[in-house]
């Protein structure tokens with residue numbers, strides 16, 4: 001089968017992970033072009049990955065590079081115009097989450113996807129491709145827990161990274177826009193229904209710096225969905241033990257828990273502190289397999305001309321829900337979510 005030629009835009013923290021996967025771990029893909037506004041990221045693509053065609057201008061990559069598809073892993077506010085430009089240039093598009101940083105941006109991407117029904121657009125909600133989450137969804141579809149009626153999700157970043165969260169806080173849109181989008185997507189996916197109401201709050205006990213940008217180090221949000229099901233999302237930035245991502249889906253006949261102990265691996269350490277397991281340290285470590293599987297799925301969709309299960313409207317809806325959550329947090333009141 002013909003290999004899909006990729007151009008990647010953005011080679012920062014996550015872009016490097018995707019670039020390495022495309023360049024050397026996906027059988028039917030090759031990385032032939034790369035674009036970044038940071039010179040040393042282009043050096044990385046050229047020197048470490050052997051990418052010959054590198055560009056500092058995104059539109060130039062689209063017009064000059066020999067590519068079938070573009071992977072967009074740039075700063076979130078760049079995603080939507082870059083999605084539209086790539087589709088208009090006849091390229092298939094993978095964009096990492098979030099779809100956009102405003103609803104207007106998301107609509108721009110929706111229109112571009114509608115203009116090009118023959119091209120594949122794939123949104124990188126990679127948790128859906130993590131083997132444990134996929135397995136949980138299969139159990140739900142097989143009726144193993146009856147009717148799912150509640151999702152409880154926890155996402156706490158490592159305390160070790162808190163200084164960068166403090167620095168990013170004033171421009172991040174706040175803890176819910178910054179952190180909750182994956183949990184919001186999973187809640188919709190598992191419950192098969194969209195939230196219509198949200199009530200959110202936050203607190204800070206350790207790092208008062210967050211308060212200076214009207215943000216918090218911990219946030220909670222409660223959702224009521226159109227079909228009566230419920231969600232509870234807890235996000236935070238101060239896990240002293242590592243990276244804590246955990247999801248629970250409760251149904252009429254049983255419960256699924258994904259990663260209730262965010263263990264690094266199956267090794268137990270017996271030492272002066274007791275008998276213990278280490279915690280997974282970061283998102284690239286916890287979701288390494290998911291990043292690879294989602295990109296393989298994108299390549300497969302292109303080759304088989306199959307529409308991906310996660311679409312542009314999932315991107316808009318999760319963004320709308322995140323904004324409604326942030327509004328509830330700011331106003332300290334129950335918010336109706338309009339779509």
Ligand SMILES: NC(=O)c1ccc[n+]([C@@H]2O[C@H](COP(=O)([O-])OP(=O)(O)OC[C@H]3O[C@@H](n4cnc5c(N)ncnc54)[C@H](O)[C@@H]3O)[C@@H](O)[C@H]2O)c1
Nearest residue numbers: 010011012013014015036037038073074075076096097098
């Ligand atoms: N799916 C996940 O789990 C996950 C995890 C982390 C980040 N992300 C998302 O991935 C994206 C990148 O995040 P990151 O942490 O790697 O950020 P980063 O700041 O480390 O990297 C961003 C990159 O975008 C490039 N860039 C910005 N504007 C550009 C432009 N106009 N043209 C070309 N390149 C441009 C920068 O050069 C940089 O390489 C964000 O949208 C973020 O929300 C997703």
